[in-house]
Each structure stands twice: as structure tokens, then as C-alpha cells.
Amino acid sequence: MPELSIRLAIATLVISSAAGVAEDLAAGDGEAVVDAAAEVAASAVDLGPLGFVVISSVAGVVGALAAGDGAMAGDGEAVVDAAAAVAASAVDLGPLGFDDDLLELLDMFSEYQQIRGSSNALLRQAFFDLSVARRSAGYQWISADMYSGRAQAITTVDVDPIADDITVIYRRRQESCADEVRQEKPREGLRRRLPISETATAVELNDEENDKHNDSDMDEMTSTEKRNSSPSKVRSDDPLLWFGMLVPPALKEAQSGFVNAVGQLVRLAQLKRQLEAKQKALQPMLEKLYSANNAD
Amino acid sequence: MAQKNRTLIASIGVEDTMTGLLLAGIGDIDSQQGPNFLNVDDKTDQQTIEKAFTSFTGRKDIAIILINQNIADRIRGILDAYKAPFPTVLEIPSKDHPYDPSKDSVLKRVQLLFGD
Numbered sequence: 001m002p003e004l005s006i007r008l009a010i011a012t013l014v015i016s017s018a019a020g021v022a023e024d025l026a027a028g029d030g031e032a033v034v035d036a037a038a039e040v041a042a043s044a045v046d047l048g049p050l051g052f053v054v055i056s057s058v059a060g061v062v063g064a065l066a067a068g069d070g071a072m073a074g075d076g077e078a079v080v081d082a083a084a085a086v087a088a089s090a091v092d093l094g095p096l097g098f099d100d101d102l103l104e105l106l107d108m109f110s111e112y113q114q115i116r117g118s119s120n121a122l123l124r125q126a127f128f129d130l131s132v133a134r135r136s137a138g139y140q141w142i143s144a145d146m147y148s149g150r151a152q153a154i155t156t157v158d159v160d161p162i163a164d165d166i167t168v169i170y171r172r173r174q175e176s177c178a179d180e181v182r183q184e185k186p187r188e189g190l191r192r193r194l195p196i197s198e199t200a201t202a203v204e205l206n207d208e209e210n211d212k213h214n215d216s217d218m219d220e221m222t223s224t225e226k227r228n229s230s231p232s233k234v235r236s237d238d239p240l241l242w243f244g245m246l247v248p249p250a251l252k253e254a255q256s257g258f259v260n261a262v263g264q265l266v267r268l269a270q271l272k273r274q275l276e277a278k279q280k281a282l283q284p285m286l287e288k289l290y291s292a293n294n295a296d
Numbered sequence: 297m298a299q300k301n302r303t304l305i306a307s308i309g310v311e312d313t314m315t316g317l318l319l320a321g322i323g324d325i326d327s328q329q330g331p332n333f334l335n336v337d338d339k340t341d342q343q344t345i346e347k348a349f350t351s352f353t354g355r356k357d358i359a360i361i362l363i364n365q366n367i368a369d370r371i372r373g374i375l376d377a378y379k380a381p382f383p384t385v386l387e388i389p390s391k392d393h394p395y396d397p398s399k400d401s402v403l404k405r406v407q408l409l410f411g412d
Binding site for chain 1: 302303304305311312314315316317318319320321322323324325331332335337359360362381382384386388389391394395400401402405406409410
């Protein structure tokens with residue numbers, strides 16, 4: 001683990017620097033103390049933000065002694081011991097990848113904030129569209145009184161406990177259309193006449209298919225599938241139908257906005273879980289860090 | 297795995313939020329467990345909200361609970377005491393009450409973590 005060896009090397013350097021400060025202090029060499037303290041601070045920067053906090057506490061100890069009177073300056077060994085103890089806490093932090101975990105937490109938090117902002121914007125626009133739809137259709141037509149008593153979830157999530165992942169699944173449009181096509185297929189014996197408006201399309205399709213296969217049954221099936229998969233087909237379980245057959249366009253826009261917002265909210269929920277887990281893992285180490293910092 | 301069956305998104309919110317989320321297709325009414333949503337209005341008392349929240353957290357088919365932030369304030373004690381990973385509770389803004397970052401539990405936890 002190269003990262004560990006690097007951290008250990010830096011920590012060793014810090015300890016030796018602190019010891020150097022102490023020796024210079026004991027010798028009463030003020031300039032050497034300042035130089036050595038600067039070296040400690042430079043090493044602390046290499047250790048990252050948290051290493052900096054820990055190691056700067058070493059510099060703090062030494063600096064306080066440097067500012068002290070001659071009696072304290074004589075106690076070089078005690079300074080070395082104190083510096084080594086604090087620096088050892090930095091070594092403890094290194095193998096656990098503390099800085100990396102903390103940076104990961106901050107990245108996740110940054111993503112959380114971004115998605116929170118975008119989902120709020122989506123919701124705001126969707127609320128506005130809903131208000132416009134209400135104004136257009138009338139309040140009583142788009143209200144809680146119109147909710148269906150037989151609602152079935154068509155937007156669900158998939159939880160993967162191994163990967164600790166939540167993904168949103170929209171079963172709208174494609175799956176329902178596929179179901180309807182499947183229902184049509186077994187009825188080979190009963191042929192339904194096409195409405196006049198659709199006959200021309202079916203004939204055209206038949207002509208095209210005849211050129212290829214010369215099989216009329218297959219052609220009619222193809223035309224049925226095409227009709228079912230047309231975008232104008234309205235799902236029977238679409239919640240939009242709770243509010244009537246001819247809903248205002250603004251309501252469709254609101255629906256689209258809320259669908260997008262739900263996708264973002266699911267991602268937010270997942271990030272929240274991950275942040276909480278990461279926070280739980282980091283809490284003991286941060287407490288240790290703060291207590292070490294406060295002790296100085 | 298128990299989590300595999302958690303597929304629903306439950307919601308507790310005011311009418312605009314509920315209508316929107318139901319339009320998005322999250323609504324589900326189970327013949328035994330009842331609906332996975334609660335529409336909160338002026339007449340809805342705190343006990344009803346608490347009961348719905350407790351019911352949703354006890355269900356094995358719900359993965360996420362979305363709750364309006366202003367309604368969450370009314371049951372803050374229960375929400376703060378809730379620590380289970382599933383269902384995950386997420387506070388969302390409503391039409392009349394924009395998102396308030398100072399009440400966000402994630403933000404509060406991170407601030408606490410860094411000693412602010």
C-alpha cells in the first residue's frame with residue numbers, strides 16, 4: 001500500500017522536524033527554532049487538510065515552548081515526547097485513509113447540494129404548470145377528489161442491497177404497450193376490421209410487406225403492432241386519466257416535470273443514505289482529532 | 297433479500313405535492329395495507345400524520361418516503377428519532393413552502409461533523 005508508506009514517511013519527517021525544533025529550543029537557538037517550525041508546517045501541508053490540523057498542533061506545542069521562558073526551553077525531552085505523541089495520532093489517521101474518506105464525503109455532499117438545487121427547480125416549474133392546468137380546467141377537476149381508488153404504482157424503484165444502490169424504474173409507456181401487443185398476438189382466428197381511417201395505412205403496410213413476404217396474416221399483425229405502439233395511444237393506468245380524457249396541456253407538462261423530479265429525488269435519497277453511512281464511519285476519528293486538537 | 301421487495305415510493309404531502317407525485321405514478325393502493333400516500337390538508341391532525349409515517353416505515357414494500365418539509369416540521373421528534381436505513385426519508389419542498397436548507401437533516405449532520 002504505497003499511500004500508507006508515504007504517509008508514514010511524512011509522519012516520520014514531521015516527528016524528526018519536531019525533535020529538531022526541540023533540540024534547537026534546548027540549545028537556545030531562536031532562528032533555528034523558526035526554521036524547524038517552518039519545516040514542520042511544510043510537512044503538515046503534505047499530509048493534507050486533516051494532517052495539517054494535527055501536525056500544526058505539534059508546531060503549536062513547540063511554538064508555545066519557544067515563546068516561553070528559559071526554564072521551559074531547558075525541557076527538550078518533554079517537548080520531543082509531546083510532539084511525537086501528537087504526530088503519532090497523524091500516523092494513526094494515515095492507514096485508515098481518513099483524508100480520502102473525508103474528501104469523498106465532501107464530494108457526495110457537493111453532489112447532494114447540486115441535485116437538491118436542480119430538483120427544487122424542477123418541482124417549482126411543475127407546481128407552476130399544475131397551477132396553470134388548474135386555472136385552465138377548473139380547480140374541482142384537478143384535486144384530491146379525483147384520485148383513483150385503484151391506483152397502481154407505475155413508477156417504482158429497484159433496491160440493490162449488495163451495491164447499496166437505488167435506481168428508479170418507470171414502467172410507463174413502453175412496458176404497457178408491449179403488454180397490449182402481446183394480448184393481440186394470440187387472436188389469429190378472429191380478425192378485427194380496421195376503422196376506415198386506419199384501413200389505408202393498413203393497406204399500405206400490407207403492400208409493403210407483400211413485396212417481402214407475401215403473407216397476409218403477418219401483414220395484418222404488423223399493422224396492429226404499429227397502431228398499438230403509436231405515440232398517441234393513451235395508457236389505461238396513466239394517472240393523467242384520473243383528471244379526465246381531455247386534460248390541459250399544462251397538466252401533461254406538470255406530469256413530465258414531476259416524473260423528472262422523482263428521478264432526482266430518488267438519487268437524493270440514495271445520496272442521503274450514503275452520506276449518513278460515511279458520516280457514521282468518520283465520526284469516531286473526527287472526535288479523536290478534535291479531542292487531540294483541544295488538548296493542545 | 298428483504299430490500300429486493302422494496303419497490304414503492306411513499307409520500308406525505310399537501311395536495312399540490314400529492315397530485316404531482318401521483319401524476320408521476322408513485323401512487324399505489326394495496327387492498328390490505330392501504331394507500332402509500334397521505335394527502336395532508338388543514339384538517340389533518342398531527343396524530344394522523346404520525347400514524348401514517350409510522351405505518352409507512354413499518355411496511356416492507358416501501359423504499360423511500362417523501363415528505364413535505366413543512367409537514368416534517370410537525371412530526372420532527374419522530375423524524376429525528378427515526379434511524380433505520382430503509383425506508384429512506386427525504387424532505388421535499390411544497391408549493392407554498394420553499395426548501396429551507398437550515399432544516400435539512402443532511403446539512404445539519406455535515407455541519408455537526410465539522411464542528412460548526
